[in-house]
Amino acid sequence: MSGGILVASNRGPVGFVEEGGKLVPQRGSGGLVTALTDVVNEAGGTWIAAAMSDEDRRRIEGAPGGRIEVVLDDAKYRLRLLAFEEETYERYYNTVSNRLLWFLHHYLWDVPRWPRFGTPSRVSWEAYRSVNLAFADALAEEAGEETTALVQDYHLSLVPAALRARAPETRVAYFHHCPFAGPGYMRLVPTWLREEMLDGLLGADLIGFQSARWAEDFLFSARMLSDAEIDLDRRTVAWKGRETKVGVYPITVDPEPLREHAASDVVAAKRRDLEAWRGDRKLLLRVDRAELSKNILRGFLAFEDLLQRHPEWRERVVFLAHLTPSRTDLPEYRTYTQQCMDVATRINDEQSTRSWTPIRVDASDDLDQVLAAYGLYDVLLVNPVFDGMNLVAKEGPLLNDGEGVLVLSRNAGAIEVLDRWALPVDPVDIAGTADALHAALEMPQEERRERARGLRRTVEARSPADWIGEQLRDLTG
Amino acid sequence: MSGGILVASNRGPVGFVEEGGKLVPQRGSGGLVTALTDVVNEAGGTWIAAAMSDEDRRRIEGAPGGRIEVVLDDAKYRLRLLAFEEETYERYYNTVSNRLLWFLHHYLWDVPRWPRFGTPSRVSWEAYRSVNLAFADALAEEAGEETTALVQDYHLSLVPAALRARAPETRVAYFHHCPFAGPGYMRLVPTWLREEMLDGLLGADLIGFQSARWAEDFLFSARMLSDAEIDLDRRTVAWKGRETKVGVYPITVDPEPLREHAASDVVAAKRRDLEAWRGDRKLLLRVDRAELSKNILRGFLAFEDLLQRHPEWRERVVFLAHLTPSRTDLPEYRTYTQQCMDVATRINDEQSTRSWTPIRVDASDDLDQVLAAYGLYDVLLVNPVFDGMNLVAKEGPLLNDGEGVLVLSRNAGAIEVLDRWALPVDPVDIAGTADALHAALEMPQEERRERARGLRRTVEARSPADWIGEQLRDLTG
Secondary structure (H helix, E strand, C coil): CCCCEEECCCCEEEEEEECEEEEEEEECCCHHHHHHHHHHCCCCCEEECCCCCCCHHCCCCHHHHHHEEEEEEEEEEEEEEECHHHHHHHHHHHHHHHHHHHHHHHHCCEEECHHHHHHHHHHHHHHHHHHHHHHHHHHHHHCCCCEEEEEEEEHHHCCCHHHHHCCCCEEEEEEEEECCCCCCCCHHHHHHHHHHHHHCCCCCCCCECHHHHHHHHHHHHCCCCCCEEEEEECCEEEEEEEEEEECCCCCCCHHHHHHHHHHHHHHHHHHHHHHHHHHCCEEEEEEEEECCCCCCCHHHHHHHHHHHHHHCCCCCCEEEEEEEEECCCCCHHHHHHHHHHHHHHHHHHHHHHCCCCEEEEEECCCCHHHHHHHHHCCCECCCCCCCCCCHHHHHHHHHCCCCCCEEEEEEEHHHHCCCCCCCCCCCEHHHHHHHHHHHHHHHHHHHHHHHHHHHHHHCCCCHHHHHHHHHHHHHCC | CCCCCCEEEECCCCEEEECEEEEEEEEEHHHHHHHHHHHHHHHCCEEECCCCCHHHHHHCCHHHHHEEEEEEECCCEEEECCCCCHHHHHHHHHHHHHHHHHHHHHCCCCCCCCCCCHHHHHHHHEEEEEEEEHHHHHHHHHCCCCEEEEEEEEECCCHHHHHHHCCCCCCEEEECCCCCCCCHHHHHHHHHHHHHHHHHHCCCCEEECCHHHHHHHHHHCCCCCCCCCCECCEEEEEEEEEEEEEEECCCCCCCHHHHHHHCCCHHHCCCCCCCHHHCCCCEEEEEEECCCCHHHHHHHHHHHHHHHCCCCCCEEEEEEEEECCCCCCCHHHHHHHHHHHHHHHHHHHHHHHCCCEEEEEEECCCHHHHHHHHHHHEEECCCCCCCCCCCHHHHHHHCCCCCEEEEEECCCCCHHHHHCCEEEEECCCCHHHHHHHHHHHHCCCCHHHHHHHHCCCHHHHHCCCHHHHHHHHHHCC
């Protein structure tokens, strides 16, 4: 294969489910999958991912190296699904990726108590390393001359350097989808782990981030490697005789499929239900995974602060919180979700009247209803403590037709392009968030219209193809 | 006053207590007080501090501006004690300084839940600002031509800029005694607060830190001011048309008074008691305030890990944990201290034998006993999650006469000068800490002696006078 493109990610573009005794492929959602699929297909390349389910594992039984081809919705996918032992995958995925690295990059630890590295943590890190090396092995096997490998996200931090060791001619771009821990917090992981992770990443020719702030935090943290030379202005790291470029490539959504879906009958029906429930009140909306970094708790408290300091909004606004269940096998997530529910219940108990319940929590995974709600909101609250990008902040304004206002956290990557049109808030600032909600609810129609148009145009100006195209350009340039 | 020196700190060098109906001055301990007192006295300057107690406030009744002179142990102190309303002081000291800024700079928040900025936080910040401005007013009143003001620590972050506005000719050095939050974590405080704080600090001509890592983290965080220009190599910040230098000035202890105290009869008696208790077993020691940043919990867990993985140490080592009560009016501290006690109790319950209880927690404030224990330890564990400097790591080796080994956190400022002679550990790495404890207990005498000598000489090579002298040199140079 010459000039081919390989993609490596924990989750592949296609997974399998059993329907009527047959294994049927299902496509993952999102513009990222489309963009990556397009470039892989154009180059006749392969996508390497972990087998996620029993169905995935059954599908690759007998396929050498897990290589399969799938045709789905007019697209052809050349896949290599890597099967791991359950315990190894659990350690790599839940213990290290979701608990250690996600918490690290989102500043989620209760530091006086967590994290704790004991002997089991060492075993888990070995599992993480072994999965990463298996990805690097598979990539090296697929790589020919002038191959480009696009390695996705913190699950695969060690892949770039391992791939370089195995196939030195391969061009490697790594993209980090979430924030990157700054140099202070980065001191919370053991030195050996931090150095292995940074060294792993710096095997890439290009490291991409969602926003300039995460790129900077990475560059600062890379300075912790005593022999690395960092150029903050050129955004380069010199390490082990090579130079790694660091770039900023904000991910975005693909407007057309989203709008098509939103125009469907099932979404229209959901919308009528929501309209009936909302009545003539204003609709405040949030849409999130029930995730520690999403700041759901402070969002409810800010709404309570609004109702207390501006009682004129009582009975005139309802807050719909769409919280998709997430990582429910981790105790931290169950505890946090329950706490969010308890606070919502308390606020409802204290504030409700005969005709008005201020907060409605919807914990279903109902994309149709989410799209319906996007169309209707007056105010969309997106207040994560930290968030690589946050696509809700882009999807909402794209589909909203009521000149809704976006209240957006200064710690979401999306702020970098949307700050002019959104109302920015500091996520821990409950009073400040309440002030922004009040300003959004009160905003004159003309200003709302102008801001909504600005948001929409900004989102429309960029496509998922730009995201990948810019990386390929910088990789060869 | 020409060429005079002013010091401003929350706590002054002298406080008052009532004895037999009279208000009697008592001197604060530590080499820092001595060093600053010496330079203030030499220059005929004044030390400005908050009145900390009713006795302090009674002592300055009728004294214009709170100005008093005190002679104590052959030293003369010119003081200005500033009295604040109780509620204002409580907000400035506990709510903002100890809870907000201390937690920020030590990464202590359980981020999904804390901090929360509500309307009360705004009121507290106003109190913090008003106390800082009162300090700046007092400094400006005392300042003459060519005055140098030495502003101490995070309680007074806003003083440098406020003083510059009031007395532009005054040279201002600010010293930050604790770590400084890096740029990622720094995004957890509201923008308005962060910018006011950074702007306040950058009013200084010179900002000093305990170690190069905190200086770097400050420089990184200062980059968050969009108009600031940072030079990482020269360690300067250009801001509002001026340049602020950033320097590293590690604080140290004054060996002589410490050794004199350690040679006293009362310490000798304490030592005999400790020797009788220890018997022929090895002594593992820690000495800390019961403080969230000191990592007491993981220290106990590391000791447990040692006993589990190296059962040969059972009955052969005892762990004396000296935990001085600290900030007991903050619920976070009470909860954490109780948790530490519970873990120690659990480990003792599980591990004790008829003749051996592995952990002894001493929660008294008994300096004599601490000095006695310094003399005796075989291993001193200093494992803070984050610590500006940590003087236990310097005092212990200075007074130890058993060739004791220092196990020292890589996140204590002290590591920067002691890393060659200590056994460095990553503070969250419980297994790694247990390994280091094992290595320390097993270390051959020759290596222990060499390391102990290296520690002692390194500590003796620097004096508190160096600390202040270098700042004054860099301020004028």
